[in-house]
Amino acid sequence: MRGEAIWRTIYLYPLAVSFVVTGTVWSWLYNPTSGFEALFHGLGWTSFKFGWTSDRNLAIYLIVITGIWQSSGFAMALFLAGLRSVEQDLIKAAQIDGASMFRIYRRIIIPTIRPIFIAVMVVLLQFAIKTFDLVLALTNGGPGISTTVPAIYVYDLMFQRGQIAEGAAAAVMILLALAVVLVPYSLWTVWRRNRGVAHG
Amino acid sequence: MASVAIGYDPFATSGTWRRSRAKVGIYAVLTLFAAWYLLPLVVVILNSFRPLPEIAANGLIGFPHGFQLNAWVRAWSQYCIGGTCAGVSPNFFNSLMLTIPATVISTAIGCINGYVLSKWRFRGSEFLFGAMTLGVFMPGQMVLLPWAFILGHIGVSNSIAGLTLIHCVQGLSFTTLFCRNYYVSVPDDLIKAARIDGAGFWRIFRKIILPLSPPILIVTIIWQFTGIWNDFLYAIVFSSGRNQPITAAIIALGTAGQNVREFDVTSAAVLIGALPPLLIYFFGGRYFVRGLTQGAIK
Numbered sequence: 049m050r051g052e053a054i055w056r057t058i059y060l061y062p063l064a065v066s067f068v069v070t071g072t073v074w075s076w077l078y079n080p081t082s083g084f085e086a087l088f089h090g091l092g093w094t095s096f097k098f099g100w101t102s103d104r105n106l107a108i109y110l111i112v113i114t115g116i117w118q119s120s121g122f123a124m125a126l127f128l129a130g131l132r133s134v135e136q137d138l139i140k141a142a143q144i145d146g147a148s149m150f151r152i153y154r155r156i157i158i159p160t161i162r163p164i165f166i167a168v169m170v171v172l173l174q175f176a177i178k179t180f181d182l183v184l185a186l187t188n189g190g191p192g193i194s195t196t197v198p199a200i201y202v203y204d205l206m207f208q209r210g211q212i213a214e215g216a217a218a219a220v221m222i223l224l225a226l227a228v229v230l231v232p233y234s235l236w237t238v239w240r241r242n243r244g245v246a247h248g
Numbered sequence: 249m250a251s252v253a254i255g256y257d258p259f260a261t262s263g264t265w266r267r268s269r270a271k272v273g274i275y276a277v278l279t280l281f282a283a284w285y286l287l288p289l290v291v292v293i294l295n296s297f298r299p300l301p302e303i304a305a306n307g308l309i310g311f312p313h314g315f316q317l318n319a320w321v322r323a324w325s326q327y328c329i330g331g332t333c334a335g336v337s338p339n340f341f342n343s344l345m346l347t348i349p350a351t352v353i354s355t356a357i358g359c360i361n362g363y364v365l366s367k368w369r370f371r372g373s374e375f376l377f378g379a380m381t382l383g384v385f386m387p388g389q390m391v392l393l394p395w396a397f398i399l400g401h402i403g404v405s406n407s408i409a410g411l412t413l414i415h416c417v418q419g420l421s422f423t424t425l426f427c428r429n430y431y432v433s434v435p436d437d438l439i440k441a442a443r444i445d446g447a448g449f450w451r452i453f454r455k456i457i458l459p460l461s462p463p464i465l466i467v468t469i470i471w472q473f474t475g476i477w478n479d480f481l482y483a484i485v486f487s488s489g490r491n492q493p494i495t496a497a498i499i500a501l502g503t504a505g506q507n508v509r510e511f512d513v514t515s516a517a518v519l520i521g522a523l524p525p526l527l528i529y530f531f532g533g534r535y536f537v538r539g540l541t542q543g544a545i546k
Contacts (some may be wrong), residue, residue: 057533058282061289064529064536066478068495069522072514073288076308082511086307117284120538129541178387181480185499199481207485212393219389231386236354 052214055123056128071185074114078186086207097208104194111179114186119175123168130161163240170233177225190219198222292322296320303511315513323516329501336517338490339497343477345525346408346493350415351472355465357416358423363457365424366431367439368449377428383421388481391418399486408485414486415476422475423468426539430464431457467539470532474525494521 077083078101088096100106129194134157137230142152158165180199183189189204196204201227206215291309299314325335332338365377395414396405404410434457442452483496492500498521501514529536 055278055282056537057530060533060537061526061529062285063523063540064474066480066495066525067521068478068480068498069518070288072498072518073292076511077288082303082308082509084309087309090310092304109518117288121285125537125540173386181389181495184480188478199387199389203481203485206392215389216393219387221394223385223390226385226387232403 056124059124062118063121063125065118066077067179067181068185070114070118071182074110074117075186078110101187102191104191107191107195111183111186115176115179115182118182119172123172126168127161130164131157134160166233166236170229173229174226177222177229198225291448292515292519295511296323296519298512300510300512308511319512319516320520323513323520327501327510327513329497329516332432336494336497336501336520339492339494340520342408342487342491343493343495343521346411346415347473347476347524350412350419350476351469353412353416354419354423354472355468358468359427359461359465360453361420361424362427362429363453364429365428367434367436367452376426377459380421381425383418384425386421388418392481392485395482395486405539406491407486408491408493411486411493414482415479417480419472420477423472426468426471427461427464430461434460463538466532466535470528470535471539473528474536475527497521502546 078098080086080098080101083098085098100110101209127224138156139152142156147155178199179197180203183195183200184203187195189200198218202215202218202222204215205211218240255359294310294312295303295308296319297315297317298310298312299316299464300319302310323335324337324340326333327335329339361380365373399405399410399413406415438456439452442456446456447455474532477493478495479493480499483493487493487496498518501517511523
């Protein structure tokens with residue numbers, strides 16, 4: 049790929065930016081009076097509406113989209129490293145044998161990078177469970193409580209309403225949610241390592 | 249820079265026409281995504297130089313007609329956040345005063361931890377390592393109460409010193425994990441030979457481990473600096489007012505109830521807050537990515 053370094057730099061830079069900055073800037077862009085809606089109104093499309101920030105059912109998807117904007121680079125970096133580790137000779141051999149690109153992907157590339165798939169999913173899942181600053185900067189948990197994620201809920205209980213005990217209990221609930229993801233993953237990692245040892 | 253490392257051509261089996269069409273398609277998708285990733289950065293940079301009346305009239309997304317540097321000056325030293333009108337510069341320096349020592353200390357201790365846990369194993373050292381890496385996944389909310397208790401007891405609540413202490417300790421999980429996984433690949437025979445020659449714990453560390461360490465130390469320092477600079481949870485909980493790091497100040501300025509949103513000044517302030525990690529990323533991107541891959545795969 050020509051200019052790979054430039055593409056990579058563009059795709060990965062959001063990782064270096066804090067969720068606070070990301071959330072703040074995107075919230076301006078989503079805001080009807082300053083962002084996309086204002087842009088299209090200025091261009092003459094006056095019936096254009098972008099009211100997701102004040103829609104209870106849609107506001108959460110703004111967080112999803114912005115979260116993807118921020119962390120998709122992480123997945124890309126890992127997959128890139130994984131794809132580089134796929135053995136070139138295997139692919140060449142398959143091509144000579146007349147395998148289609150789809151078949152090469154299904155039989156060689158995806159099985160090789162499966163551990164990376166799982167690692168990426170686990171890491172991103174635990175980031176998602178812990179999401180805090182992005183939501184605070186983007187929607188502050190609103191409208192209503194429609195985007196009040198667990199981490200925001202804990203913060204609210206402990207430091208806005210002074211219900212320390214309940215907040216602590218809620219924090220443990222976050223830990224449990226993380227355990228649901230992480231315990232099977234660590235068991236799987238240990239199992240895979242042991243199997244590797246057994247096979248020499 | 250990076251040459252074409254994937255050495256096969258996915259389109260080698262298809263015809264020329266199909267190949268060039270597919271290439272155009274790929275570049276179109278790449279460009280589209282690049283635009284999506286760059287949009288906020290470009291918007292904020294442009295707005296920090298656009299005059300406010302123009303932003304108010306045309307919205308945030310637009311090509312600048314005028315040019316001004318005033319917003320940067322105001323954001324740095326004059327803008328009012330929560331009653332004090334000194335811009336974000338005090339918060340910026342707070343962040344520096346917090347991030348630099350916390351990065352150096354947590355990296356130094358993590359480096360020694362990694363050395364002990366990989367080369368001076370003892371009964372239960374594997375368990376200890378496992379317990380330490382749990383800290384990588386621990387949600388920040390879990391540790392808020394214990395830290396509030398500790399900071400109160402040693403008298404550093406609502407101070408940069410308190411925040412520095414938190415980041416030093418919380419950062420140990422990461423730095424220990426990185427360094428330990430790196431030192432595991434240093435051959436044990438090297439250490440054994442040095443011990444036979446009569447070298448002790450610190451001498452081996454200084455003469456063998458440290459000279460091998462620069463690659464992992466750079467990764468760890470970049471990772472820690474970015475993470476601590478960008479932290480928000482500890483910042484908002486354990487500091488207030490003049491003691492707040494820049495991330496907390498950005499939130500305060502975003503939610504401050506002004507009548508007219510001064511997007512030019514706030515854009516400049518947000519950029520000031522994002523600049524140090526961005527600079528590190530643009531100049532040390534290679535190491536940044538290496539840190540990501542190491543942290544996740546091992």
